Amino acid sequence: MSKSVFISILEKDEAKGKGLFQTVSRYGLGVNGHFWSDNLEKMEWAGPIAELDRPETGVWLIKGGRASFENPDIRFGLGLLAAAVQARRGLGFPILCICDDGELATAALPTTLRGAEVVEESKLGVKLAAKANMPIKKIDAEYRFDLYALPSLGLWIEVGPAPGHEWNGALLGVCGGEISAHGVGSAGQLPERCVLNYPMKGLKMELGGREFVGWAVKNALGEKDSYFVKVGGTPDALIFGAFPDGDDVELFSLQLR
Incomplete structure (x- = not known):
């Protein structure tokens, strides 16, 4: 080829x-x-x-x-x-x-x-x-991250644990922009219906001097499950990951602009 x-x-x-x-x-x-x-x-x-x-x-x-x-x-x-x-x-x-x-x-x-x-x-x-x-170099990711740009449905972000890992709940926050919907379902496709365990909205967090507003769920996620979040506007950055366990907060961050 x-x-x-x-x-x-x-x-x-x-x-x-x-x-x-x-x-x-x-x-x-x-x-x-x-x-x-x-x-x-x-x-x-x-x-x-x-x-x-x-x-x-x-x-x-x-x-x-x-x-x-x-x-x-x-x-x-x-x-x-x-x-x-x-x-x-x-x-x-x-x-x-x-x-x-x-x-x-x-x-x-x-x-x-x-x-x-x-x-x-x-x-x-x-x-x-x-x-x-050259063959594409394989680099193992610490998480799964994908997106769906759908003119009729907006921009949806998909996050989940890397293969071999699990998340006890999930959280995604934006700095700038806004979140208007979320769901949990099988990886690779937006869910039509889902049951959310302890859904949370408007969680305020600070990282690097910037404020993030997040939504979250307590659904357990394996490598074939994902958390989907509808994001509007043009966020400067995202944070996401497993729902924090007490004071032990380990979230991933992406600068978008």
């Missing part, structure tokens, strides 16, 4: 796109891509999920100017798209970034993009060929 590269160009520039597609093609790789849309209301960031999930897609390449990488709405969409791709392809799926006009510090990007590699465009072809044809 010949491998291909999916390209997200953060500014609409036909010449830039044509040149980049030609560079990739010269190295014997298939190429597909799009110009980025930061229309968060329509959740257009989710459009490439199916293409990035194709087994022949070996690399996701993001190219843009520094101002675009620093734009909060673009960052929000890129971070969520990366989360969706990693849920389907694994945390080791290769993501490469080209910054056209300056240095790009991946440590300042949304959490799901901090494993991306910044490359110089002059060295891009060899790097892409190597990355695309």
Whole structure:
């Protein structure tokens, strides 16, 4: 199976796109891509999920100017798209970034993009060929995280314990944005009906000087069970994990913007 590269160009520039597609093609790789849309209301960031999930897609390449990488709405969409791709392809799926006009510090990007590699465009072809044809590195996650961007139902976040682990209840909180619904069901699909044990709303927590508002349940979750939360707005960050046991609080956090 010949491998291909999916390209997200953060500014609409036909010449830039044509040149980049030609560079990739010269190295014997298939190429597909799009110009980025930061229309968060329509959740257009989710459009490439199916293409990035194709087994022949070996690399996701993001190219843009520094101002675009620093734009909060673009960052929000890129971070969520990366989360969706990693849920389907694994945390080791290769993501490469080209910054056209300056240095790009991946440590300042949304959490799901901090494993991306910044490359110089002059060295891009060899790097892409190597990355695309290598097996995806397996990285074990400490939790399960996925999302569903449904224009008719909104954005739903799915969290649950990693294989071999259990959670005695679950909690998810947002900093910015809001939560409007939650449920528990089988992993991988939004539940149509569910029974919630001791559902809780409006839990206030503080982490790193920021306030989070969370919802929670006491349902026991195994590796095939998930907690689903409907999130509105554009949260700056999420925290989630097993429901705290007394003063023993261990939650995971994701920076989204």
